[in-house]
Amino acid sequence: MPLSPEDAAPRHDEVDRIIDGWRRARTDLDVAPLAVFSRISRLSRYLEVARRSAFADAGLEGWEFDMLSALRRSGEDALSPGALMHETLVTSGTMTTRIDKLVARGLVSKNRSPHDGRAVEVRLRADGVARVDAAMERLLEAEQELLEPLAPDGRAELADTLRSLLLTFETDAPHGA
DSSP: OOOOHHHHSOOOOHHHHHHHHHHHHOTTSOOHHHHHHHHHHHHHHHHHHHHHHHHHHTTOOHHHHHHHHHHHHTOSSOBOHHHHHHHHTOOHHHHHHHHHHHHHTTSEEEEEOSSOTTOEEEEEOHHHHHHHHHHHHHHHHHHHHHHTTSOHHHHHHHHHHHHHHHHTTOTTOOTTO
């Protein structure tokens, strides 16, 4: 079946218009990186809206999801505040405040370790599990919708390409990050 004129015409997004504008304004610049990074930046905004919605539907804020998610996927019964700091990349002061807020909401418990009375461990409570699971389910639904225009092979290729780029920055990334 022959392509219609609309299908045959090249499609342009907002980034194409931005690039064209810069090419006209600054003929001396190579604006090719904008074709990649401006699209990543714009897609990141759409993803952030989807994430906020998924978390709000589960009654969570983004930082709460990050904390509960680190606990849920750890495979451990409990994590130390230090392990949570490592997983969520926040300072010890921020971690203490976040743990206290999650304890106050009944999403986690904070107790002395039975193995070392000096150590503290943070454990998910039933409501924390329910909320992080609900948020994750809704997030994955939203992300599937965002990726819908791509065929499965295209998704895998994009993931591989982005991994290659990201690994140049994360050569010493911790496992599970």
